[in-house]
Amino acid sequence: MEKSNFFKDRVMPVGVILLALLVIWYVAVIFLNVPFERDTAARAGTAITFSEILPKTMFQQRPVLPAPHQVIAEIWNTTVLMPITSKRSLVYHAWITLSATLLGFGIGTVLGILLAVGIVHNRAMDRSLMPWVIASQTIPILAIAPMIIVVLNAVGISGLLPKALISTYLSFFPIVVGMVKGLRSPEQIQLDLMHTYYASPSQTFWKLRWPSSMPYLFTSLKVAIAISLVGAIVGELPTGAVSGLGARLLAGSYYGQTVQIWSALFMAAALAATLVIIVGFAHTAVLKRMGTRA
Amino acid sequence: MTITPASVVSARDLGLTFETNDGPVNALTGVNLDVNKGDFVSFIGPSGCGKTTFLRVIADLEKPTSGAITVNGTTPEDARKNRSYGYVFQAAALYPWRTIEKNIALPLEIMGYSAADQKARIDRTLDLVNLTGFGKKFPWQLSGGMQQRASIARALAFDADLLLMDEPFGALDEIVRDHLNEQLLKLWDRTNKTICFVTHSIPEAVYLSTKIVVMSPRPGRVTDIIESTLPKERPLDIRESPEFLEIASRVREGLRAGHSYDE
Numbered sequence A: 001m002e003k004s005n006f007f008k009d010r011v012m013p014v015g016v017i018l019l020a021l022l023v024i025w026y027v028a029v030i031f032l033n034v035p036f037e038r039d040t041a042a043r044a045g046t047a048i049t050f051s052e053i054l055p056k057t058m059f060q061q062r063p064v065l066p067a068p069h070q071v072i073a074e075i076w077n078t079t080v081l082m083p084i085t086s087k088r089s090l091v092y093h094a095w096i097t098l099s100a101t102l103l104g105f106g107i108g109t110v111l112g113i114l115l116a117v118g119i120v121h122n123r124a125m126d127r128s129l130m131p132w133v134i135a136s137q138t139i140p141i142l143a144i145a146p147m148i149i150v151v152l153n154a155v156g157i158s159g160l161l162p163k164a165l166i167s168t169y170l171s172f173f174p175i176v177v178g179m180v181k182g183l184r185s186p187e188q189i190q191l192d193l194m195h196t197y198y199a200s201p202s203q204t205f206w207k208l209r210w211p212s213s214m215p216y217l218f219t220s221l222k223v224a225i226a227i228s229l230v231g232a233i234v235g236e237l238p239t240g241a242v243s244g245l246g247a248r249l250l251a252g253s254y255y256g257q258t259v260q261i262w263s264a265l266f267m268a269a270a271l272a273a274t275l276v277i278i279v280g281f282a283h284t285a286v287l288k289r290m291g292t293r294a
Numbered sequence B: 001m002t003i004t005p006a007s008v009v010s011a012r013d014l015g016l017t018f019e020t021n022d023g024p025v026n027a028l029t030g031v032n033l034d035v036n037k038g039d040f041v042s043f044i045g046p047s048g049c050g051k052t053t054f055l056r057v058i059a060d061l062e063k064p065t066s067g068a069i070t071v072n073g074t075t076p077e078d079a080r081k082n083r084s085y086g087y088v089f090q091a092a093a094l095y096p097w098r099t100i101e102k103n104i105a106l107p108l109e110i111m112g113y114s115a116a117d118q119k120a121r122i123d124r125t126l127d128l129v130n131l132t133g134f135g136k137k138f139p140w141q142l143s144g145g146m147q148q149r150a151s152i153a154r155a156l157a158f159d160a161d162l163l164l165m166d167e168p169f170g171a172l173d174e175i176v177r178d179h180l181n182e183q184l185l186k187l188w189d190r191t192n193k194t195i196c197f198v199t200h201s202i203p204e205a206v207y208l209s210t211k212i213v214v215m216s217p218r219p220g221r222v223t224d225i226i227e228s229t230l231p232k233e234r235p236l237d238i239r240e241s242p243e244f245l246e247i248a249s250r251v252r253e254g255l256r257a258g259h260s261y262d263e
Ligand SMILES: Nc1ncnc2c1ncn2[C@@H]1O[C@H](COP(=O)(O)OP(=O)(O)OP(=O)(O)O)[C@@H](O)[C@H]1O
Pocket: B018, B019, B020, B025, B026, B027, B045, B046, B047, B048, B049, B050, B051, B052, B053, B054, B220
């Protein structure tokens, strides 16, 4: 009963979409890769039939669009079949990006919460800071990422931290916005109750505002962790980094290694999904401890 | 203005006007009232006549715009800072992430009671409102009436001599209400607390009170103050006595006089 429901409610819908996507992908592979085979055949002066072209489009060295099985094979070769210490291991590159992501996410979360606490408790901070917080996100990250890295390099900071700071730059924003809302979410009557007890501001914070903000915090964390990863990858692009998923993307596009690009993309997507799911589990666990109705 | 030491609440010409976007709203005008130590005072009147507002002024949740008020001989603010009252709101206002016993512990934690003392007080007040065994439940697992009783337990858990109750039994069925009325009278008798109690029910007001304050709206003012002649010992069936019925009819008269039917 339980199982068949899980299959019907969860596996089936996702599976159907996945299947549809695969079909679309294969059709696209054929369309996009056929011209190259036609050109090759024409240059060699040989006539080629469509049924001869079809299989060739699936196994090109540098396809315009690699076929799913090519990407899967590449991922398999560069993760499972390759030692993690190898410079070609996708796991190694993923780890480089992940460490910058997590560091940036951590700093962004702490910074975001501190700013939100300040904004909620201090009118002057509310007026002066919030416009800057919003303005910070209107600057395209691709434009300032190289500058951040160059400036930090100039003052002797290099390696993990500059990349992490780009993650921070992106991730603190949803945390600030979510937490300002969350810390302001207690109802007037709940605040009045604290007032009647003559509770100190810190008691009101820890016993009312903080627990009230938990659902908002976790919703923000899910967004923040995903864009932290984007930030770390973007941080690898303009600097000619040699390792990390961003470096793999860049190297792949220099040398037309589309299969490499796509496998790095998929790795990034899988990483993002895993991180969001982990935050989701933490969310569920915390809300359960807080007695939220199942 | 002279304040006798026994005066718990003393209001002189008290007025409160809310400035709203649609213009000023006179919630209270010219309220004169004395509540003495050990009194059980009921406030009764139609919806919107300022009962909640008056309680909130006593609790320093609203500031009056005219007149004067003292609570325990000091300003409402100082009384609040001395934690001299417990407030039961019109809605239960339990914190949903705390269990019932943790909700009752909230004021105790804030006021710094010891863990052992907290436990004893939680057990005692849960028993008082007939919620023994529900301490570990979360608010959403309880009915609305049970939640309201939990909020009463929360207000009784710490040592405040003044209890401000805003329609605490409004959401309860008749039987539970009778029971809690009896319990409340016993508690009042035993602890010598002073109680200000808002209600819409005439029998409830007469049964509980030593003093009944009849209010009328537009603008919110006190139209009658009735001293009860009932004895302190009050079994439930006192409600059928001629004395009881006479006081009840006086309250009804007062309500009628203050009520305008022209709308
Ligand atoms: N915060 C506020 N801002 C503006 N007007 C208010 C505010 N609080 C109360 N009022 C107004 O003051 C008047 C008195 O309200 P109050 O809540 O004291 O009535 P009440 O006697 O408790 O009514 P009920 O029996 O329905 O609870 C009403 O007209 C109400 O609209």
